[in-house]
Amino acid sequence: MARTDAARSWRALLSPGKLLQFPIDQVLILPEGQYPITTDAQLAQAKPFTEAFPALAEKMRKSAGGRQKLENPKVAVSLRLDPEVVARFKADSPGWQTRIKEALRHAAGLS
Incomplete structure (x- = not known):
């Protein structure tokens, strides 16, 4: 995996229902198929996606249903x-x- 966002100070790692954020200097770029082990301390800091990015979560929720239903299609x-x-x-x-x-x-x- 290439480091395309090195200018960012935080790297996000998604896990089921949680968002973990790490300072970029603590993130290892691993070969494909190898995944970092998440520590208990990192899991304790994890937030649900909707709390970490409320505006993005709301936008995704609104657009998840497809087009708005018409009254007279x-x-x-x-x-x-x-x-x-x-x-x-x-x-x-x-x-x-x-x-x-x-x-x-x-x-x-x-x-």
């Missing part, structure tokens, strides 16, 4: 149209799918 459909119809809507400018939707809403008497 769209329905994906597959629709075959004549090439001339698609070419006509595309020729006007970007937003051709929205214009097709508006034309369909008008034809269905919804607008």
Whole structure:
């Protein structure tokens, strides 16, 4: 593992549910597959991730669920149209799918 963050004064080590912080001069860079042994004193200083980085934890919690649910979500459909119809809507400018939707809403008497 390369030391890419040598300018930082602290190195974080994640363990299940805990965040351990060590001064960078106390961290050994070990070959892949070898892991440092955590002492009881280090474990006593460990904090839950949410306490060590509350803003980051909150941001991660908010984004964990994916996109916000819409009140009236769209329905994906597959629709075959004549090439001339698609070419006509595309020729006007970007937003051709929205214009097709508006034309369909008008034809269905919804607008």
